[in-house]
Amino acid sequence: MRWELSAEQADFRSVLADWLTEVCAPETLRSWLDAGDHGAFEERFAADGWFGVGSPEDLGGEGGGLVELALAAEELGRRGAPSSAWLGSMLALPALARDAEAAKTLLADGMTTVLAVPSGAAPNGRHALAGDGGLRGAISTVLAATRARRFVVPVEDGTLQLVEAGQDAVRVHGRELTDRTRTVGDVEFDGVHGTTIPGDAAEVLEQAALRAAVLVSADALGVMERMLDETVEYAGQRRQFGVPIGSFQAVKHAAAEMLVKVESARSIVYLAAASVEAGLDDAPLHAAAAKAQVCGAAAVAADTALTLHGAIGYTWEHDLQIFYKRAKLDAQLFGSVAEWNERLAARLELLPGMSQG
Amino acid sequence: MDFELTDDQATIRDAVRDLAGKFDDQYWMEHDRDKEFPTEFYDALASGGWLGITTPEEYGGHGFGITEASILIEEVAKSGGGMNAASSIHLSIFGMHPVIKHGSEELKQRTLPRIVDGSLHVCFGVTEPGAGLDTTRITTFAKREGDHYRINGRKVWISKAMESEKVLLLTRTQKVDEVAKKTDGMTLFLTDLDRSKIDIRPIPKMGRNAVTSNELFIDDLIVPVEDRVGEEGQGFKYILDGLNPERMLVAAEALGIGRVALDRAVTYGNQREVFGRQIGMNQGIQFPLADSLAHLDAAELILRKATWLYDQGKPCGREANTAKYLCAEAGFQAADRALQTHGGMGYSEEYNVARYFREARLMRIAPLSQEMVLNYLGSHVLGLPRSY
Numbered sequence A: 001m002r003w004e005l006s007a008e009q010a011d012f013r014s015v016l017a018d019w020l021t022e023v024c025a026p027e028t029l030r031s032w033l034d035a036g037d038h039g040a041f042e043e044r045f046a047a048d049g050w051f052g053v054g055s056p057e058d059l060g061g062e063g064g065g066l067v068e069l070a071l072a073a074e075e076l077g078r079r080g081a082p083s084s085a086w087l088g089s090m091l092a093l094p095a096l097a098r099d100a101e102a103a104k105t106l107l108a109d110g111m112t113t114v115l116a117v118p119s120g121a122a123p124n125g126r127h128a129l130a131g132d133g134g135l136r137g138a139i140s141t142v143l144a145a146t147r148a149r150r151f152v153v154p155v156e157d158g159t160l161q162l163v164e165a166g167q168d169a170v171r172v173h174g175r176e177l178t179d180r181t182r183t184v185g186d187v188e189f190d191g192v193h194g195t196t197i198p199g200d201a202a203e204v205l206e207q208a209a210l211r212a213a214v215l216v217s218a219d220a221l222g223v224m225e226r227m228l229d230e231t232v233e234y235a236g237q238r239r240q241f242g243v244p245i246g247s248f249q250a251v252k253h254a255a256a257e258m259l260v261k262v263e264s265a266r267s268i269v270y271l272a273a274a275s276v277e278a279g280l281d282d283a284p285l286h287a288a289a290a291k292a293q294v295c296g297a298a299a300v301a302a303d304t305a306l307t308l309h310g311a312i313g314y315t316w317e318h319d320l321q322i323f324y325k326r327a328k329l330d331a332q333l334f335g336s337v338a339e340w341n342e343r344l345a346a347r348l349e350l351l352p353g354m355s356q357g
Numbered sequence B: 001m002d003f004e005l006t007d008d009q010a011t012i013r014d015a016v017r018d019l020a021g022k023f024d025d026q027y028w029m030e031h032d033r034d035k036e037f038p039t040e041f042y043d044a045l046a047s048g049g050w051l052g053i054t055t056p057e058e059y060g061g062h063g064f065g066i067t068e069a070s071i072l073i074e075e076v077a078k079s080g081g082g083m084n085a086a087s088s089i090h091l092s093i094f095g096m097h098p099v100i101k102h103g104s105e106e107l108k109q110r111t112l113p114r115i116v117d118g119s120l121h122v123c124f125g126v127t128e129p130g131a132g133l134d135t136t137r138i139t140t141f142a143k144r145e146g147d148h149y150r151i152n153g154r155k156v157w158i159s160k161a162m163e164s165e166k167v168l169l170l171t172r173t174q175k176v177d178e179v180a181k182k183t184d185g186m187t188l189f190l191t192d193l194d195r196s197k198i199d200i201r202p203i204p205k206m207g208r209n210a211v212t213s214n215e216l217f218i219d220d221l222i223v224p225v226e227d228r229v230g231e232e233g234q235g236f237k238y239i240l241d242g243l244n245p246e247r248m249l250v251a252a253e254a255l256g257i258g259r260v261a262l263d264r265a266v267t268y269g270n271q272r273e274v275f276g277r278q279i280g281m282n283q284g285i286q287f288p289l290a291d292s293l294a295h296l297d298a299a300e301l302i303l304r305k306a307t308w309l310y311d312q313g314k315p316c317g318r319e320a321n322t323a324k325y326l327c328a329e330a331g332f333q334a335a336d337r338a339l340q341t342h343g344g345m346g347y348s349e350e351y352n353v354a355r356y357f358r359e360a361r362l363m364r365i366a367p368l369s370q371e372m373v374l375n376y377l378g379s380h381v382l383g384l385p386r387s388y
Helices: A007-023 A026-035 A039-047 A066-079 A084-096 A100-107 A201-237 A249-278 A283-314 A320-330 A337-347 B007-020 B025-033 B039-047 B066-095 B097-102 B105-117 B235-241 B243-271 B283-311 B317-341 B353-362 B370-381
Strands: A113-115 A135-143 A150-154 A160-164 A170-175 A184-192 A195-197 B122-125 B141-145 B148-159 B166-172 B186-192 B198-202 B213-224
Touching: A007 A039, A007 A066, A039 A084, A066 A084, A066 A201, A066 A249, A084 A100, A084 A113, A084 A135, A084 A150, A084 A160, A084 A201, A100 A113, A100 A150, A113 A135, A135 A150, A201 A249, A201 A283, A201 A320, A249 A283, A249 B283, A283 A320, A283 A337, B007 B039, B007 B066, B025 B066, B025 B353, B039 B066, B066 B122, B066 B148, B066 B243, B066 B283, B066 B353, B097 B105, B097 B186, B097 B235, B122 B148, B141 B166, B148 B166, B148 B186, B166 B235, B186 B213, B186 B235, B235 B243, B243 B283, B243 B317, B243 B353, B283 B317, B317 B353, B317 B370
Parallel strands: A113 A150, B122 B166
Antiparallel strands: A135 A184, A150 A160, A160 A195, A170 A184, B141 B148, B148 B213, B166 B186, B198 B213
8 A cells, every 4th residue: 555645735734834934933932822822823824824724615615635634733733833723623614514604704714613512522412502592501621712703512402503602691711721832711601592503413523523533643743743853853962971862772762762653653643534534434443543542652752752851851941841731632632542542442342341331 | 677688598598599509501491391390409409308498397397487488489490490490399388388277187297298308299279271260160079978079170270280199179069059158168188189080181381391281180089088178168268378478489489580580681781792892881781671670679679578477477468469460570571671682592592581581471470460460459459349
């Protein structure tokens, strides 16, 4: 089997990388994080047209699919970019695909529309709201809640509703994350009426879960690559006992182990993206393997990177902390390693009752 | 706290080291290769009086505790004899404990002095194919007929049965569905391995090949009542008493293998030169060996604590299980790293570390798996619900 990025995909990646180098330079990123303001990045990102890439043209997108989105997630992760609003919106797309006007508003006009599900688990219908006489109830830790202009809300009757933010009956409370490059918030709905999105909510949420697995693992891949690059550079430059620390085998081997994880992560992330995009039978397996393996590996790589940096990596001045925290959040975002391993186990022919929890 | 060995303990350690050291790598390599019981080694330990180290003095032994026994068996394994050496004497060292504690005077007089002088080889017949570690599920049945029992059933993984005259045999005298508690109705015997009634078949296996591991097919074995250990129906309780000491002895054996493997790795790391320098200069080689030293030392400490507690008559389940777990893990890691340090030579039989590796792997399985130790610690020590 031979699989590689098409010329267009490779071009897209390099143009986005260049754009991020210019727009999301480390000092600029720090100023956004210190101010707690992700708006500047999000507005520029939407204004320059990146929101539409990876979505079908008939929905107002620029074409391409999940592979393009995974490439974008990887590059955003590599820069530590404040990408919650984009990620939250990309997860809402399977729902919006059933409502062309809403999709166009998101993709072409950049109106942030996020899926209202808790970000600590794979998207599912367990937190659906009561719908009689208007939506009522609260959903905690919704990704990019404070940035959202619209929410896609799962309802107990098995439907989804599109709800406008910015009305009295929709209250959003932001929460502090250790990873300052992402945002979450709790959303409270108090008898609000939205527009029903046609179609089967369970199916849409499952699609959103698979997309979340692919895109978060792609993010973790980018973060891991960045930490490896930083580590290798530091190990070549920092001297102890009269030699660069990178000449010590224990350091070399630890960095080589990170490289092994990066390479295997790249293989599964792109495969999972292409597989989910194509709707293959094994797509849920591929997505689960990517989420569990890559995010788990990135969380471990973060510790290795910190160990190899020594105390400097533990400081606020050094950028490693930004990526360290991002890798740790990726391991939990939209489902822990254990949760996705459970999904894998449930699809294998193990003993009945053992894997279903 | 006092970490010193007593004078007796130090003497035992030095004397056993000296005696076991007389059997070189060649000896063990050949016996393992040829699947031949190490009779000369066994006889040397017997004539030195070592097999009776824990047997009470009134039966000809020395009456020492498990601490001394574990020091002895650790030295035996560490001599390079590994599990072949340890298993040849393991049962004599502490396996007769249920007999000593619960057997009739007549049975003890008849058997224990012969354990001490080495003329009586015994094996331990508990595990069965249908039961595994779920001991109360055994089905080998002893039916009382006047002054004797008639025994039928099957045993598996019975070490040294081929070489043994007698077996410490656990049976059911009541079926599991006929008793109030499933641990009731089990009866222990110390009886002859009558070859006309018991078919013994060695199991081809990965290592420790100088001492057999066997399947036993028992067909109408007639056992006199005098061979029963203690009371009928109490057998499970009797063997339970011996489980912690067994774990400690196995821990000591695993520790000994780890020590000898590490020692060989260090020697090779200092001698072997590649890229114009000793390979021990590579951090990729030196660090794993240093890490193994740290883990072996830590495992040794919990083993010493466990045996001390037992000899003081204090509860030691937590420590005995932890010692087995940590020593098996550290011993295997050390053997694995010794093999890796030797490179291709590690894979040849010539350097012996391959033999240690095969034997050290066994210690994570026998006499109970690492996972069963975690079950014990999880439910009995931490108070979590039983998970199996």
